[in-house]
Amino acid sequence: MTTIELQRRLAAAIRDDADVGELLAGDFTTGLAVYRHAYRARLVAALADNYTVLARALGDAAFDALGRAYLATQPSRHPSIRWFGHALADFMAVAGDSLVPHASLVDVARMDWALRGAFDAADAPPLDAATLAGLDPDGWAGLVLQLQPSVQRVPLAHAIEPAWRALREWEPESAEDPPGLPEPLPHEHVLLAWRQGLETRWRSLEPLEAALLDAVAVGQPFARLCERVAEQLGDAEAAAPAVVAALQRWLAEGLLRQP
Known part of the structure; x- marks a missing residue:
């Protein structure tokens, strides 16, 4: 042998x-x-x-x-x-x-794994506002945004974020009892997790922003993002300001990378 x-x-x-x-x-x-x-x-x-x-x-x-x-x-x-x-x-x-x-524990697991994945993801140069400042209207229409490698979008079936936060902050080695937590209620939504600098962050997404990030993830241009928002809001004039507001938040949170 x-x-x-x-x-x-x-x-x-x-x-x-x-x-x-x-x-x-x-x-x-x-x-x-x-x-x-x-x-x-x-x-x-x-x-x-x-x-x-x-x-x-x-x-x-x-x-x-x-x-x-x-x-x-x-x-x-x-x-x-x-x-x-x-x-x-x-x-x-x-x-x-x-x-x-309890079925909500599956969502707890998904959130744990997403944040670990965000922490370990590769680095990429962040997109900044100066890169966008020089775009003309045609440039904006064809602009394709790219998410940072750390960005995770996780569908959840329960509102587990408050319980997750309380358990994350609790230290089992301390003398304190485990936090008393209410049963998480069913709530279908999307969790956003990412890393900014050396710190992992997360927040729950409203349906409109979740749809926008879905479109960004598959490479749809800025003009199409505006069209999708117009379809969901039923208001073409409100579409571009809504997308710009989302873009400003994504830039501030470091969700986007340089192309």
Whole structure:
């Protein structure tokens, strides 16, 4: 047996509980059990780091059960455990009440992952107002805006942001009790998450702005943004000012990049 084959079989024995057969000489049952436990515990710990607020919402025991169930169906395949957990929210959506006692927890997971993704995204030079100042009317009509790589737009089904904020600010190591939180109400909307400098930010989007950012994301020009707003407002004259107001906010928040 080659060294590579030996390593692969040992990894399978640890990761997948595969039968070691004659892989190891002597009795290594206890040692193998320790490695199997450590492998799972480390990945669940990485999952808790990626999903800080979800872990606080569930509590240690419930989150550990969720993490191990997820690991059993979605083993880590990326060289970095930073990316372990990319499908957790989708797994939770079909996991059942025993692992996910409230449907809003799926949204908590989506928000956690979006903010981690925003923090780790690549940098790009921000678009500034000076770049736009010299555009003529034709230039404005054909202007195609580009979002920063950190910008995340996440559809949510519940109003979980107040509870998320309260749990994020709570420190489990402190002597304070967990915050008392009302049950999040159903509310379909889009969460915006991004990084500005070294700080991650988020806010909920109104439907009109969410539609505008959808159009920006697929490369529609400024003129088409105005047309979409006119269609939604039913007022052509109000369209351009509404888009300009959104653009000014995006510039101030650093949501756009240089083309």
